[in-house]
Amino acid sequence: MIPETLEKDVRQAYRSITLGLIRRGLVISTMESCTGGLIASLITDTEGASAVLRGAFVTYSNEAKIRQGVPAEVIEKYSVYSKETAAAMADACRRAYGADIGIGVTGTFGNIDPENPSASEPGKVYFSVSTEKAAEAQEILLPPMPSRYEYKLITARTVAEALTELLV
8 A cells, every 4th residue: 555645745746847947938748658648647647737748658569668768779789678778768758849858657566577587576666867068877776665556656756856955
């Protein structure tokens, strides 16, 4: 069971982020894999979000990532589970929507990918926050969780912390 405070805190963080983006006139986009669009959903929970989120991608397969602008060479060289792929995802969605900020998230929650067992480590997530100036990619290692939703919430919280730092 999700602690209500975690979900409430994450929702409040994204409300603050969305309002901050609206005040600054900044546009954001996401390309999410393991989080399945949760971050984009959290952004749109605040009235006025259409001013800052023009679109987002849920790219659960490698083919979808490539179709949306992630270079196949990046996935082949570093694997889909890497900082490099997260950064390429963030850059691709930022460019696709002409956004000021792009978010890319990839990783493995509770299972090992049978097609890529050496690169998929349960609980290892990579995300990147991309701007025109730079793409900052990070790796996080999450402990075992009782549900995929909890993995998604904690990942979203970590991304919110990085976004908050960027907007300060």
